[in-house]
Amino acid sequence: MVQNKILQSFRTVRSGIIQNSSPLGLIGLITVSVIIILAILAPWIVPHDPFKIDATNRLIPPFWVVDGSMNHILGTDHLGRDILSRLIYGGRVSLLVGFLSVLIAGVIGLFLGLISGYFGGTWIDQFIMRFVDAMLAIPTLLLVLVAIVVFEPGIVTLILVIGLTSWAQYTRLVRGEVLSVKEREFVQSATTLGASKGYIIRKHILPNVLSSFIVVSTIGIATAIMTESSLSFLGLGIQPPDITWGGMLNDGRNYIATSWWIATFPGLAITITVLAITFLGDWLRDILDPKLKKGGDADE
Amino acid sequence: MSYLKRSLLQVIPSLLLLTVIIFALVYVAGDPVSSMLPENATSEDREILAESLGLNEPFYVQYFQYLRSMVTGDFGTSYQYQRPALELVLERLPATLTLSLMAMLIAIIISIPLGILAALKRNTFVDFLVSGISIVGKAMPNFWIGIMLILFLAVQIQIFPVSGADTPAHFVLPAFTLGVALAAEMTRLVRASVLEVIEEEYVQTARSKGQKESIVISKHVFLNSLIPVVTIVGLQFPQLIGGAIVVETVFAWPGIGRLLLTAIETSDMAIIQTIVFVIAIFTIVVNLLTDLVYRVLDPRIKYN
Numbered sequence: 001m002v003q004n005k006i007l008q009s010f011r012t013v014r015s016g017i018i019q020n021s022s023p024l025g026l027i028g029l030i031t032v033s034v035i036i037i038l039a040i041l042a043p044w045i046v047p048h049d050p051f052k053i054d055a056t057n058r059l060i061p062p063f064w065v066v067d068g069s070m071n072h073i074l075g076t077d078h079l080g081r082d083i084l085s086r087l088i089y090g091g092r093v094s095l096l097v098g099f100l101s102v103l104i105a106g107v108i109g110l111f112l113g114l115i116s117g118y119f120g121g122t123w124i125d126q127f128i129m130r131f132v133d134a135m136l137a138i139p140t141l142l143l144v145l146v147a148i149v150v151f152e153p154g155i156v157t158l159i160l161v162i163g164l165t166s167w168a169q170y171t172r173l174v175r176g177e178v179l180s181v182k183e184r185e186f187v188q189s190a191t192t193l194g195a196s197k198g199y200i201i202r203k204h205i206l207p208n209v210l211s212s213f214i215v216v217s218t219i220g221i222a223t224a225i226m227t228e229s230s231l232s233f234l235g236l237g238i239q240p241p242d243i244t245w246g247g248m249l250n251d252g253r254n255y256i257a258t259s260w261w262i263a264t265f266p267g268l269a270i271t272i273t274v275l276a277i278t279f280l281g282d283w284l285r286d287i288l289d290p291k292l293k294k295g296g297d298a299d300e
Numbered sequence: 301m302s303y304l305k306r307s308l309l310q311v312i313p314s315l316l317l318l319t320v321i322i323f324a325l326v327y328v329a330g331d332p333v334s335s336m337l338p339e340n341a342t343s344e345d346r347e348i349l350a351e352s353l354g355l356n357e358p359f360y361v362q363y364f365q366y367l368r369s370m371v372t373g374d375f376g377t378s379y380q381y382q383r384p385a386l387e388l389v390l391e392r393l394p395a396t397l398t399l400s401l402m403a404m405l406i407a408i409i410i411s412i413p414l415g416i417l418a419a420l421k422r423n424t425f426v427d428f429l430v431s432g433i434s435i436v437g438k439a440m441p442n443f444w445i446g447i448m449l450i451l452f453l454a455v456q457i458q459i460f461p462v463s464g465a466d467t468p469a470h471f472v473l474p475a476f477t478l479g480v481a482l483a484a485e486m487t488r489l490v491r492a493s494v495l496e497v498i499e500e501e502y503v504q505t506a507r508s509k510g511q512k513e514s515i516v517i518s519k520h521v522f523l524n525s526l527i528p529v530v531t532i533v534g535l536q537f538p539q540l541i542g543g544a545i546v547v548e549t550v551f552a553w554p555g556i557g558r559l560l561l562t563a564i565e566t567s568d569m570a571i572i573q574t575i576v577f578v579i580a581i582f583t584i585v586v587n588l589l590t591d592l593v594y595r596v597l598d599p600r601i602k603y604n
Contacts, residue, residue, distance in 0.1 A: 130310075134317040137580040137587075139542030142560075146572055149564050150328050226441055230546050233443050234561060246441075253447055253550075257455045264451075267444030274439040 009211060012288060025283025031276035039092040046085035048072070051241055054080030059259045075261045077251055083261065087269050090245040093238055094273065097159050098225040104163025105224075106217045109170020114201055114209075116171060117178025128171065135168035140223075141230060148236050158237055162224050173216055177209040184208075211288040218281035222274045229270050245270050307591065311584050318580050319370065322573045323363050375577070376570035380563070385570035389556055389578055396548070396555030400540050402475035404533065407483035412526070415490025420517070422495065430487060437484030442543050446477040446550035463552035474551040478543050482536055489532050493525040500524075527598050534590025538583045 038045070057080040061068040068075060074083040116128040135143070143165040151157045181187060187204050195203075231237030232246030240247060245266040252263025350356055357365070369376075375386040411434075418430035453473065454462045460473050497503060498521055506516045548557035556575050563571035 130313040131317055133310075133314040134321060134580075137314060137318065137538065137583045138576055139538040139545075139579065139583075141542035141545060142576060142579060145545070145560065145564060146322075146325055146576055149567055149569070149572060150325060222439075229441055230443065233441075234546065234549060236561075236564065246443075249441075249444060249447065256447055256451050260451055263444070263447050267441060267448065270444065271436070271440045274441075275436065278435065278439060 009214065009288060022283050022286065024279045028276045028279025028283060031272065032280055035091055035273055035276070036095060038088050039095050042088045042092055046088050048082035048085045050081060050085035050089045050243055052081060056080065059255070062261050074265050077262045078255055083265055086243050086248055087265060089243040090248060090266065090269065093155065093242060093244045094225045094228060097155065097162065097228040098221040100159045101162035101224045102217050102220045104160065105167040105220065106170055106213070109167035110174055110213060112167070113171040113174025114178055114205065117175040118182065118197065118201055118205065120179050120182070132168040132171050140166050141227060144227060144231060145236065148231070153236055153239055155238055155242065158228055158231065162227055166224065170213065170216065174209050174213060177212055178205055181205050181208045215281060215285040215288060218284055219278065222277040225270065225273060307588055314584065318577070319367060322576055323366050326569050326573055327359065327362070375574040378568050378570045380566050380568045385574040388559065388571060389574045392554065392556045392559045393578065395553060396541070396544050396557060399474055399478060399553060399555060400544050402471055403478035403482065403540060406475055406479035407486055410483040411486035411490055415487045416494055418487070418491045419494035434484040434487040437480050440480065442477055442481060443546050443550050445480055446473065446547055449473050449477060474547050474553055477550070478540065478547045481543065482540060485536065486529060486532060489529055490525065493528050494521060497521050497525040527594065530593050530597060531590055534586055537586045541579050
């Protein structure tokens with residue numbers, strides 16, 4: 001049933017792309033696809049080795065600036081590493097952290113939200129919601145920062161930490177959806193017919209909360225990428241030699257007065273990625289879930 | 301005010317859970333013995349210190365001791381500064397709060413006129429431009445905005461100082477940097493809210509009475525459309541403080557963000573947990589106030 005529903009969602013999206021065509025959504029879809037392809041193919045398409053330090057080619061500006069060369073289209077950093085190649089590699093980390101941490105947060109959030117909503121008003125619901133309140137009372141970035149103290153910084157840590165600290169918003173969303181679906185006739189009649197709780201949650205409730213959940217998760221990937229970049233910028237996220245956009249920005253900060261390009265391009269990369277995912281998410285919402293309000297906040 | 305009483309009661313379990321979360325983190329992360337003793341300390345020294353700190357007690361006993369000292373205002377001592385952690389955090393808190401409030405003010409000043417303008421000129425080029433700017437404003441990482449502002453306004457044209465917090469001019473770049481995302485979010489909301497209010501019957505009535513459009517907007521639309529905006533300002537507060545941590549780093553702003561980062565680098569758990577707790581309490585209070593203000597602004601909302 002869930003698989004059918006997902007398949008059905010895909011069909012809705014497919015026909016939605018045709019009926020509900022949105023230029024911004026299409027731009028988002030294409031941009032995200034390009035970034036994903038670049039990230040996957042990175043080792044084969046980068047013009048230079050992104051890790052290779054080259055003292056003779058330090059701080060070369062982009063090609064359109066005086067002293068720039070077509071050899072390094074976007075210039076080189078303070079260690080002579082090619083910026084374009086590093087940007088392409090940086091995308092791998094951002095996307096990986098974005099997708100996987102939302103996967104973790106989403107699964108936890110979906111699970112707790114289903115339980116909390118199904119047992120709405122009982123002590124289980126109360127307990128979960130107080131937990132959600134406590135989590136939401138601390139800025140995610142702060143929670144992540146504290147958790148970083150406990151574990152060694154790295155890609156796996158970051159995925160786990162962002163995932164484990166950002167599930168509360170999904171729980172709240174799913175709970176709200178469940179509360180309204182629960183009152184619908186088909187759920188009521190299944191209950192009357194004696195269907196078990198697990199059956200009702202799996203077969204009747206879950207499929208009906210999925211579309212809002214998918215939409216909010218998509219936007220969540222953008223937020224996770226932003227969190228990862230902030231942490232790497234602060235030097236607490238993914239550590240060198242692993243390449244991240246946030247880390248590149250941090251490198252470029254000290255050279256901002258003389259070599260603006262080092263910090264400028266990674267910031268552009270983050271902005272473009274987040275924008276593209278946002279466009280895609282907005283479009284998905286229009287297609288999948290027209291009733292969900294803009295901004296993704298379907299609290300009650 | 302039974303509503304107030306009930307919300308205050310609901311806050312208590314959240315706060316208790318918060319202390320459990322923080323304590324659990326400190327319990328897993330903290331090794332106060334190693335950080336307090338010199339590196340060449342013997343294992344007997346360690347054992348004696350651990351015993352005297354109560355670290356050999358079971359988890360729940362330690363938790364209740366921790367809770368008891370917190371209730372009495374004792375948040376532990378920073379080993380790095382050798383001073384009470386709460387004192388250190390409260391010293392730095394005003395700088396962060398001022399920065400956040402300035403950012404909020406800037407966001408309000410930018411977003412309300414832009415949002416109203418976009419709504420009144422709906423589906424025109426102006427609307428498109430404003431919406432476009434606000435979408436991009438939300439997608440840019442704040443640390444990048446900060447660095448770009450430094451590049452253009454402090455390095456190339458030297459209008460503002462690069463970092464520090466000595467004069468009013470020092471406020472402009474950090475507060476603007478921090479306010480951009482909030483301004484973007486609020487612009488979208490003001491626009492949507494104005495569009496909704498404009499359709500209301502009382503606005504239509506005012507129009508059909510032949511009232512001037514400017515009066516209709518200022519008297520009937522303006523204040524009513526701001527009600528949902530109050531909520532978003534309140535709800536965005538934790539994100540604003542989270543952003544402040546990063547923005548303070550970019551501009552060397554002497555607030556709790558930088559205190560926190562130093563504490564993280566040196567594993568100064570007393571400071572870390574105090575900051576988390578203080579910010580959480582602030583968030584809870586702001587949320588409560590938001591609810592109350594919302595209620596005062598819109599008497600139609602009943603809590604029962």
